[in-house]
Structure formats: C-alpha cells, structure tokens
Amino acid sequence: MKLSQTEENYLKAIYKIIEKSSKSASTNAISKALETSPASVTEMLKRLAEKELILYEKYKGVQLKAQGEKIATNLIRKHRLWEVFLVQELNFTWDEIHPIAEQLEHIQSPELTIALDKYLDHPKFDPHGDPIPDQEGNITVRQQIPLVEGKPGHAYILVGVREHSKNFLQQLENMDLILGAELEITDRFEFDQSMKVLVNGAKEQFLSQKMSSNLYVQNQKNG
Amino acid sequence: MKLSQTEENYLKAIYKIIEKSSKSASTNAISKALETSPASVTEMLKRLAEKELILYEKYKGVQLKAQGEKIATNLIRKHRLWEVFLVQELNFTWDEIHPIAEQLEHIQSPELTIALDKYLDHPKFDPHGDPIPDQEGNITVRQQIPLVEGKPGHAYILVGVREHSKNFLQQLENMDLILGAELEITDRFEFDQSMKVLVNGAKEQFLSQKMSSNLYVQNQKNG
DNA sequence: TTTTCTTTTTAGCTTCGCCTAAAAATAGCC
DNA sequence: GGCTATTTTTAGGCGAAGCTAAAAAGAAAA
Numbered sequence: 001m002k003l004s005q006t007e008e009n010y011l012k013a014i015y016k017i018i019e020k021s022s023k024s025a026s027t028n029a030i031s032k033a034l035e036t037s038p039a040s041v042t043e044m045l046k047r048l049a050e051k052e053l054i055l056y057e058k059y060k061g062v063q064l065k066a067q068g069e070k071i072a073t074n075l076i077r078k079h080r081l082w083e084v085f086l087v088q089e090l091n092f093t094w095d096e097i098h099p100i101a102e103q104l105e106h107i108q109s110p111e112l113t114i115a116l117d118k119y120l121d122h123p124k125f126d127p128h129g130d131p132i133p134d135q136e137g138n139i140t141v142r143q144q145i146p147l148v149e150g151k152p153g154h155a156y157i158l159v160g161v162r163e164h165s166k167n168f169l170q171q172l173e174n175m176d177l178i179l180g181a182e183l184e185i186t187d188r189f190e191f192d193q194s195m196k197v198l199v200n201g202a203k204e205q206f207l208s209q210k211m212s213s214n215l216y217v218q219n220q221k222n223g
Numbered sequence: 224m225k226l227s228q229t230e231e232n233y234l235k236a237i238y239k240i241i242e243k244s245s246k247s248a249s250t251n252a253i254s255k256a257l258e259t260s261p262a263s264v265t266e267m268l269k270r271l272a273e274k275e276l277i278l279y280e281k282y283k284g285v286q287l288k289a290q291g292e293k294i295a296t297n298l299i300r301k302h303r304l305w306e307v308f309l310v311q312e313l314n315f316t317w318d319e320i321h322p323i324a325e326q327l328e329h330i331q332s333p334e335l336t337i338a339l340d341k342y343l344d345h346p347k348f349d350p351h352g353d354p355i356p357d358q359e360g361n362i363t364v365r366q367q368i369p370l371v372e373g374k375p376g377h378a379y380i381l382v383g384v385r386e387h388s389k390n391f392l393q394q395l396e397n398m399d400l401i402l403g404a405e406l407e408i409t410d411r412f413e414f415d416q417s418m419k420v421l422v423n424g425a426k427e428q429f430l431s432q433k434m435s436s437n438l439y440v441q442n443q444k445n446g
Numbered sequence: 447t448t449t450t451c452t453t454t455t456t457a458g459c460t461t462c463g464c465c466t467a468a469a470a471a472t473a474g475c476c
Numbered sequence: 477g478g479c480t481a482t483t484t485t486t487a488g489g490c491g492a493a494g495c496t497a498a499a500a501a502g503a504a505a506a
Contacts, residue, residue, distance in 0.1 A: 039467095
C-alpha cells in the first residue's frame with residue numbers, strides 16, 4: 001500500500017500520542033501535534049479507517065491497527081537511523097538533524113533502510129538516546145530515570161533527553177552535556193528542585209528543575 | 224521560494240529537454256517526459272510562469288529563467304550526489320539507484336547537500352558517468368564519443384552511458400562493462416554496425432550497434 | 447491557398463488536504 | 477438531572493495537481 005507523506009505523518013503522530021498516554025488518540029491531540037484543524041483531522045481519520053490502518057469510532061478517538069502501527073514504527077526507525085547518519089557520518093549536531101530526518105523518513109525503499117542500518121552497524125539508539133525500532137517494530141526499552149529523581153552523591157550516565165527542541169539541545173551542548181557524559185549530583189536544593197552536578201568529574205554545572213527533568217540517566221552499572 | 228516536488232520535477236524535465244534539443248521545451252515533450260496529460264502540463268506552465276521561473280508564451284514552448292535553471296541544476300546535483308553515495312557507500316548497483324535518488328533529490332537542506340558533497344570528496348561524476356553540477360550549476364563537460372564511432376584497433380576507456388534503463392545497465396554489468404573498463408575494438412561489421420571489443424585486455428565481447436551507441440568512451444590519453 | 451493533421455489550450459470535473467463556521471455529541475459542574 | 481463548556485463532526489469552500497473531451501491555433505500537405 002502506497003501512502004502519501006501526509007497520511008504517514010498522521011500515523012506517526014497517532015503512534016506517538018498513544019505511546020505517551022497509553023490510551024487512544026483524540027482528534028484534538030492529533031490536531032495539536034500536526035498543527036492542523038480538528039476538522040481536517042476528522043476527515044483524514046475517515047480516510048485512514050477506510051484503508052484499514054486505524055480503528056476509528058466517531059467521538060471515541062483512534063487506535064492503530066497492526067498495519068498502521070507497522071508503518072508508524074517504520075517511519076520512526078527510518079527517522080532515527082537517518083539522525084544517526086547525519087551526526088556520525090556527516091558531523092551535524094543534534095540540534096540540527098530533526099527537520100532533515102523529518103524529510104528523509106519518507107523515502108520509500110526498504111533496501112535503502114536495510115543498507116543504511118548495516119552501514120551504521122545496526123545502531124540501537126539515535127543521537128538523542130531514543131531507541132531505534134527494528135524491522136518488526138520492536139523497541140529496546142532501557143531502564144532510565146529523569147536526572148531530577150537521582151540521589152545526591154550518586155553518579156549517573158546521561159543516556160537520553162526528553163525534550164528535543166533546538167534551544168534545549170543547544171544549551172546542553174553549551175554545558176558539555178552530551179550523551180555518555182558522567183553526571184554526579186553534588187548538591188541539591190529542595191526549594192526549587194535545582195541541583196549542582198559534576199560533569200565527567202571535572203566541571204561543575206548548575207541545573208534547573210526544568211533541565212534535570214528533561215535528562216534521562218542510568219546508573220553506571222547497567223549498560 | 225518553496226516549491227512542491229511536482230513543480231521541481233517539471234523544472235527538471237524542462238531542463239533536460241532543453242539540454243538535449245538545445246531549443247525550447249514543448250508541451251508535448253514535457254507531457255511525455257512526466258507521463259502526464261498535455262492539459263495538465265499547460266496548467267503547470269502557467270503556474271511556473273506566474274512564479275517567474277520560466278518564460279512561457281502560448282503555443283511557443285518554454286525556456287527556463289535563471290532562477291528556474293538554478294533549481295533544476297541543483298536537483299540534478301543532489302540526484303547525482305546521492306547516486307554516488309548509494310553506490311560508493313551503501314554498495315548499491317548502478318541499475319538500482321535511480322528511483323531512490325529520484326526521491327532523495329527533493330530533500331530540502333542546503334547544509335545536507337554541502338555535507339554530502341564533502342563526505343564524498345567532491346565527486347565530479349556520478350556512477351553512470353554523468354557530470355555533477357557544482358553549487359552554481361556549472362557542469363564539467365568531458366570530451367567523449369559514443370563507442371560506435373570508435374576506430375578498430377584503438378583502445379578506449381568507458382566513461383559514461385547514454386541510456387539509463389535497468390535492462391541496459393544489467394546487461395552491461397553482466398558483460399563486465401563497468402565505468403573505467405578498457406575497451407579495444409578488435410573487429411567491426413559494417414552490415415549491422417556491430418563490433419567485437421576486448422574488455423580489459425582479457426575477455427572478448429560482442430556489441431550490437433544499439434549497445435555501442437549507448438556507451439561513451441574517451442582515449443586513454445585524456446583523463 | 448485551402449484542407450487536414452497535430453499540437454496546444456480551454457472548459458469542466460475529480461481527489462487530496464486544508465480551512466472556517468455551525469451543528470451535534472460528550473464531558474464537567476451545580 | 478439539567479445546564480454549560482469542550483470536543484468532535486458536518487457542511488461548504490478553496491487551491492494544487494491530475495484527468496477527459498472539445499475547441500482553437502499552428503504546421504504540413506495537397
């Protein structure tokens with residue numbers, strides 16, 4: 001089945017909404033995610049239901065059917081593989097890659113995806129630490145916590161980010177906070193939930209609650 | 224100016240028609256190239272003229288304006304750079320790459336094109352031997368002749384192909400005719416313009432007129 | 447030069463994806 | 477339970493890009 005880029009984007013948006021809320025996706029949520037009017041969303045939902053890609057009941061929100069979910073995870077797979085390519089091979093920074101990968105994910109060629117995956121040596125995570133689904137759509141889940149929940153005195157490894165905005169990522173880069181960095185919580189202020197961390201045993205950084213809640217870390221033990 | 228992929232494809236088609244015929248592109252020629260009805264072409268030509276990308280006079284065919292030509296050559300540049308990437312890095316064969324590059328050429332990111340060009344070490348020709356335009360749209364022209372015009376007893380280097388169809392390219396591969404191969408014309412038959420060639424000083428191959436007229440060669444002297 | 451053939455354009459219609467405004471259904475609150 | 481607010485859907489329209497059929501223009505041939 002050949003889908004338009006627009007249809008693909010709807011499926012991806014639905015997938016991401018369900019992933020987060022673990023319920024069904026509402027018209028409004030999709031409308032916000034894609035920045036289109038709710039009326040347009042309703043229309044598209046009818047079309048996708050017609051194509052057997054989603055389960056859609058009027059006023060009840062949508063679920064993905066197996067086929068629709070497959071398409072969505074494949075898009076995410078391609079998106080993240082291209083992000084790895086852009087950073088590792090073409091030396092882009094992680095705040096630059098999203099809009100480019102957003103286009104590249106729509107390239108239709110299973111052979112290309114397979115070749116790219118092999119070329120990059122089957123990466124499991126993208127440059128933001130997000131897992132890359134395999135061909136079947138399976139995702140490696142990693143035990144991780146937001147840094148804000150970490151304990152003072154403990155050291156963690158930065159493995160992912162929650163927020164993907166350019167501003168946030170640029171601030172991280174500016175603070176030497178890149179994936180794999182060691183973060184030891186040296187101090188913690190209950191008043192505003194901010195903290196001080198020692199980065200790679202060298203530089204001390206101050207992190208607001210907003211920053212630390214958007215950083216995913218894990219204990220050094222479990223790789 | 225942001226163009227749709229369709230508009231881009233029209234500009235590229237017009238460019239290629241003019242490149243071949245060195246005249247203006249007719250509605251019919253464009254219609255054949257893009258496999259759309261002449262009526263649809265007329266409609267699009269009006270739109271492109273409105274956007275100042277082409278010179279269009281009713282019943283007189285079209286010319287590209289500077290801006291339109293720039294877009295066309297940039298598309299060709301991106302297409303051919305991606306073809307190099309697919310063959311050199313991802314190990315695709317030259318008969319597989321065209322449809323993929325046809326999609327990749329529409330990715331909009333000047334930074335990506337620049338990075339890819341650098342990554343590939345600024346290639347001047349694509350895997351079919353076609354020249355890659357530079358950022359300004361300039362094309363390296365290479366002195367070359369169709370093999371069919373070569374002289375018996377002389378040795379040539381295969382530098383390009385005229386035809387790009389899958390069937391043709393697969394036949395070439397099957398005959399060990401890859402770019403860079405040395406071809407010595409050992410025999411020639413006037414009746415049907417066919418010839419025998421010695422490939423890389425090793426294997427003798429028989430080439431029909433149709434084959435040899437689609438192979439571009441140059442003397443070993445001028446690289 | 448007139449007739450015929452080919453090419454191109456116009457006219458009118460379709461689908462996709464989007465919109466706004468209004469109506470209908472659901473959810474939240476007193 | 478009934479009123480209000482929110483969400484969702486319907487209705488009606490628009491632009492892009494395509495189509496066919498018919499008309500008009502240009503080219504070729506008699």
